[in-house]
Amino acid sequence: MKAKKLRRICAVALTLALGMSVFAGCQSKQEESRKLIYNLGEDPETIDPTLNTSSGSGSVIDNAFEGLMRLDENEKAVPGVAESYEVSDDNLVYTFKLRKDAKWSDGEPVTAKDFEYSWIRAISKETAAEYNYQLFYIKNAQKFNEGTATREDVGIEVVDDHTLKVTLEAPTAYFLELTTFTTYMPLREDIVSSDPEGWALDPETYVSNGPFKLAQWDMKDQLVFEKNENYWNKDDIKLPGVVYKLVTDQNTAYASLKSGEFDMVDTVPPSEIESGQAEGLVTIHPNLGTYMVVFNVGKQSTLSEDAKKVLSNAKVRKALSIAIDREGIVNEVTKAKQTPAYAFVPEGILNAEGEDFADRKYYDANKPNIEEAKKLLAEAGYPNGEGIPTLEFMYNTEGSHNLVAQVIQQDWAKIGVNVELTNQEWKVFLNTRQQGGYQIARHGWLGDYVDPMTFLDLWVTGGGNNDAGYSNPKYDELVNGAKVEADVNKRWDMMKQAEDILMEDMPIIPLYFYNKTTGAKPEVKGVRVSMLGHVYFDKAYIEESK
Template sequence: MKKIFYVVTLLMAVLLTACGGEKEQPKETDTAAVEKQMEQVMTFNLGADPKSVDPQLNSATDGGIVVNNTFEGLMRVDANGKAQPAGAESVEISDDKMTYTFHLRKDAKWSDGKPVTAADYKYAWLRALDPAVASEYSFQLYYIKGGQEFFEGKGTKEDVGLEAVDDHTFKVTLKAPTAYFLNLITFYTFMPVREDAVVQKPEGWAKDPSITLSNGPFKISEYHMNDKVILVPNEHYWNKDSVKLDKIVLTMIVDSGTALTAYDNNEIDVLGSNQVPVQEIPKRQVEDPTFHIVPFLGTYYYIFNVNKAPTNDINVRKALTLAIDREEIVTEVTKAGQQPATGFVPTGLVDSKGNDFRATAGDYGISTTADVEKAKEYLAKAGYPNGEGMAPVELIYNTNEGHKAIAEAIQEMWKKNLGIEVNLVNQEWAVFQDTRHVGNFEVARAGWIGDYNDPMTFLDLWTSYSGNNDAQWNYTKGDFPENKKFDALIENSKVAQGEARDKDLYGAEKIMMDELITMPIYYYTGVIMVKDKVKNWERDILGTWYFGNVEIIE
């Protein structure tokens, strides 16, 4: 493509000269300018500096975008959400669905040219299960025989069902058949890493271009904290011929207004999910063909800290949940076609019979509009009639104009409907994640995007052993017997099939919703903007962006 464009440019210059035009043949400096114009560069706004871009430590969408384009797992999700062979060229599944044997591509290489081996996958997966590493996604590997036991100190890593048979054969043994296992392993946590890179700088190797190694279509050439990441093609990638971009600039503009201005000034080519100021959405929908509202499998919600007053009282949690008007939030604040949320699992996921999980599970008595009278009853039961005697509630959110607007709307609803004061506190993204994770909050903003197409991806994060259970709802650390029942249902669902599994999953959501450890607000849609010149971009319903096939055509 580049060579053809260059030849045409030179021929045009020659023809103009022959016809008596005023243009001269390109000089050496002109050739350099032409080649610079031909460079395939895409600028994408991440929206924040990712807390991590380490496959086993990342737990956020922004870091996942970097990981998904610099690393490659055994399988990769295609544009239709189907798992396809990637780092593996084929897989054999045993008759009992318990053993998966992956045959790795013999031409798969790391960015330094060394082969990607089965031992690299084994190292990465055991690293995710190592309690010393404290991966928030370690629970995703509990499907593997011996995985949970290793993480909990009840078994050794030698007992985990992972075997590097030879350099190009990786065998995985599960504890029970898992129908969505191939989809599961497309997730970031399952991507390989090289031990010799990790040990040099365990906490920061992935952001250090002098150390980091990757096996995906791109590699990190520069990392400037709170500014930008530069990705360039991995010249050793097995499918390098499909990669057209010469460079990807990942900016970290937090303020949506600033990001949109940069987009309008052609300084940014792509705005990732939900980076358009809400007041701009109605106008852009009508006037800007590069504006898109796309499906997004996720739930926007607030987390209650069930281990800290006043939200350790379920009556307070019920009052706060019933006192908000979700319809008003999606129509007057977010304005992008979101659906009010009355349960945690979003619409779009089905059970074994093909029924929509959300529609079947119901709304747990949560209305899309405010039920003020019932909310007041629960607040009075908690000992705060009309909000009297209740200290101001602290609500934290990560710095973002959209999150701020929602928080302000809810602050006003709680004040008007319950008579309580709410203090809003915003924090920088990485700090916010740590604050929420350690439980240093009362109410906190959150959002969960599915990792794969199954209701389990929204439910198992609330188990006692999940690194993402920021509600602090954990029977091993407090008096939460319902959490123990919840764990049992999730564990049963991992070995159950069909309707029996459905019953476990529906039962699990009912427990967490009856306990109201979270306050669902709405189900996501994705608001994105992509310049017309950016071709062949891929973003699936899980919000995963892939740039391996992108081409810039002016």
């Protein structure tokens, strides 16, 4: 959920700012008297930075908190709470100097201890943070999580209130970008430890250090954020606040935008994209992410023996993959100019020579191959799908996921595989998938930074976000080796080999590379939509004609 230009891996800056010109001849002014009303969609799973795994919730957190570094409009890490930093000659030790005017929303100073507490909380086993692996780049962080190292062994040192020294396991080109990620945000120990389960639900205790602070949370209705007058850069914040509405039906939300009730919506119904673009209401933003289907291949304790046997067969999974009409999905269902996915790692991650990591096509993503799919099923022992029980495909209720699921259901029926569709509300869906209470499920992943590793380390054995339960020792070896490989060319090749293994095993079916569609009134200015899917309001304002 964060991005940047790496030392040897760069990406085209795809961040866009929303805005339309006002009518010719009209003078305009900045309206600072009202909050921007933005429809987020589903109720956040959590807005605890340590526990969050969702890009939607991440956008909320990004506007409430600030890390040592933050991302600018070009997805580069620039000073946030840290006003400066130094890196040792061996690229292993980072020393951050914190701003002395950085404060929490209650006026208390932000200190190095706040970062230390947050990071140790994230890697503590009892916290069970799914994103704890994002801090395993820090020396002995993983060993501490596993119980084989002490707190004193971890490479996090508070030198003084305004100096934090971090020692890494190995040189990590994108470490500064990692410090912009939600799991790296600071937290107040006195606040969180007093109510670990409830502090992030109550505006009185949701103390943050970013541009906005939580004022009200009406579950399934709205979150109201106000400008944080104690934010060190408060003079540059133009909005008095942001209201996150929680209307899950895209059509209802878009109608509220057109009627003037909402200023901006996070997603647009596929049927409204073309006309909305013509009206100047809809913008399509490139995203670094992949929409996919995930198989339960390793968390199967609740599955029947027949389902286990089918889902554990790679030939069956490959057959189901090549039977899907990806081009039909992006042209007829999603309609946001997405690219049918021919690999897992999406387009847009370049090396120093300008080569895109996504330069290999593992199958023809532009048309289904029914005959080859049937052949694979027969080789797997299921000719024409005979012997395969009716499988269950689970998706979350919000958005157009049901339409995508229906296409998949129809495509699989063509090769003799029947699927029952089920859906769950977002929070329940995430928990069910994470716990392994499914057979096949809808999935999607947006990069947390601009490097193939943000996608590939998702599937290492035992990974916090490895909802497939996938495990391959050779894959683990390549991914973990690439994390510490100093030679950028060898590292690049190791990651390519890892993706080769993943696509051969096929625990997932990549469907398309994401785009993000947002809708906004023409007078909404300065909202930044990151290529990693986050929406920033720190430079936003509402311009109204006189």
